[in-house]
Amino acid sequence: MLMVRIVMLAALAGGASVFAFAPFGIFPLAFASLAVLAGSLQRVPRARGGFVVGFAWGFGAFLAGVSWLYVALHRYGGMPMPLAGFAIALFCAYLALFPALVGGLFVRWRRGGPFRQAALFAGLWVGAEVLRGWLFTGFPWLAIGYSQTPPSPLAGFAPLIGVYGVGGLLAFAAALAAVAPWRRLRGAAAAGLAIVGLGVAGFGLAQVAWTRPVGEPVEVALIQTNIEQGLKWRPERLADWLQTNVRLAREHAADLVVLPETTLPLLADRLPEGYLDELARDVRAAGGNLVLGVFLRDAQGGIYNAALSIGASPSQTYAKRHLVPFGEYSPPLFGWFYDLVDIPMSDQTRGAPDQAPMRLGEQRVAVNVCYEDLFGRELIRSLPEATLMLNISNLAWYGDSFAQPQHLQIARMRALETGRPMLRSTNTGMTAVVRPDGSVSDVLPPFTQGALRVPVQGYAGLTPYARWGDRAAMLLALVAAGVGVAGAPRQPAGSLKTVSG
Template structure:
């Protein structure tokens, strides 16, 4: 195949992969596109294989996370040419990881029997690194395509999202090996059936169990437009909107989204706080709090139980450029106009909050993308609550993609996940990853659900990503030894 055609095919395949994720959910598609990628690099040396993987990654991320441009230009105030360039460079960085995986695969030149599992190992190690280096960005890791009803969802509570990604990549490797290396059809079919059956069997296991009484929870979605949220004259509208919603949707636990009121918590009218507090047995609200770090006052992005000084969670995993500025990048503040973009960092491990008779592990905004970071709080918790403000990304795929990520977190951790957001997608998710109910995005409403907390440990809660990472490293070592002997 001519290089131009090969690279064009790789780009298109990468872009098509995004349809495997929400809102489309064609979960088999990333398996097929990864198989196509392996077919394209068959027989290539490491350098052209890396370029092919890089172009595939560009297609994947430009199609899947280009909504970053919305937050930079429309809401961050960056000039459009610069925001487009910044978005492209960001996606170009993300594409380095699939490029490295393909280069390593061709450099090791594994045997036909080892090639599929080596590709799965390299692909998952690349995705794990992408979600770890420089604070990490694991968005659109291939395992996120496998929420229910994908048959691979059963692997998630055991091995996590990266475990499901490993199995999906292994299936892609088997399909590619049948085409490119003439691996026996019977062997390929038996392997695929075994992998699918394993997911189905694991999916039938209930790793955690309900505990305590049934409680009612109301999740409030104020739908305050991001461009208006921080305008002082619009503050009464925000406060009245959430007070009206809280009064219309009382419950045992009432949850307001991230920074529901754009004021430091201590500056909010106490009469308003008391009025909202009266609508629930407990009320949890996203709020900006003030604390002391190294002798100076700092803002924190927090979730605060109204009327409870002892119940607060402060965000630990901050968003680069949105909530803190990385070293050497202070100059970017001149290009962006993001309110309160210099937050303090909460403690890495914070105990669950005692709310409405439940132990609630809170995470804020895109913290729920980092599954392993939620383990410490989730072990003792009976409920998971995420408060978000995804209005920063407008009417884009970011919202359904974020909801799908939350589905996988509930499945990994074996707990209900409750999401209260400003503009969407506000939802309640069962421990098996299925959405109980959700509000339409960009609507002002409340969502009331009845549910129970859950207790017990999934295998992922016990061991995190360690099993799939150790397996991947072991496969890599075997392949390296084979290569050295060969």
């Protein structure tokens, strides 16, 4: 019965962690959730039990945090309800294997005092999240560090060690809070100073300007088309959508006008003759440039989810390089999946890994498409040349769910890591401008049609993260895990709990 209660507590703590992320933003809950997990693991004597407890935490966290995928599979993909529910449960179970790995290895290797154990927990946590963000092309959504965007004091560490490093510091502090001997004055003082010290250091680092403004501000119009996903691909509505894009581009001519991902729901070579010239006419006449999401086809027949620029500067393209499994391409042996769902343009080709930023007037704009901004290590390839980061997205697939605010929070972390403004033009939300310090300067209400017109300043220079990428966080994690397992006898289960009363 004790083990059942521990597993249930871990699952509830995992589920509660979703409230640390957007749209709720109660960032201390991430600390509390991980502290409950680490404390629960202290009560487990064997690695097998640690694996089960970690799995329970992960299953609760991901089921609460990414269940919006069900909307895409059932409502828009046409997958039967029971099968869509089973698919989401299976996917969450896969994601839960990573915290399960942390739990099992932590119980197996824990030894020494509170600081050693906290270091081991943090090192394992970073390793598991990095692995989750890489294996099978990666799914780093809800990496725990995303919950620590401003006003969390740990946000100050993001320009140095990125989202994984921030998550590692959070895991260290939470585990230390869980295992420290709080009834012993010396132990309590050491743990308390360490936890508070991390917050103070993060606050101080947040005052550092890692990059600098460059050039004159540009007038940007980020357009939100608000075309309902269930209607977007209907042939009888195509003329309406083409005209909607023309109207919005004309109404909001600026130095840089952006239309969202796949705003034109057909291949560019099938557009009516002269349509692109008509779309960009007013923007070009004003000396500006238009960037839009559209499908492009190469000479070999490959189809790309791309961004195309037209206007006063020479036309340029960016092709999405990090595709979404099951949505934009079929992994090997999974062709049967497409017999169960109806996803348009689901057989796409990857863009080249190193694509230069678009030269639009005086700005160098690094474009990324939707899901790509989850991968900070890939976005920094455009630095230091890029002065602005631009994400175009279509989250209409996920309806009115946590997906939109969670994705904006991810963009906030990318702005912190790169020291660049992150511009977002989306179909249904959330269209926004994020400052280099991770704060949101302007945002459109979701599920409305319009444009966000704001002056935006370009930035130059490199943050430490832009130089090192995830290597710094991985190195720190390796050192922390090594410190946690070396040089001390294994700590028996429950002994720290006994010491602390």
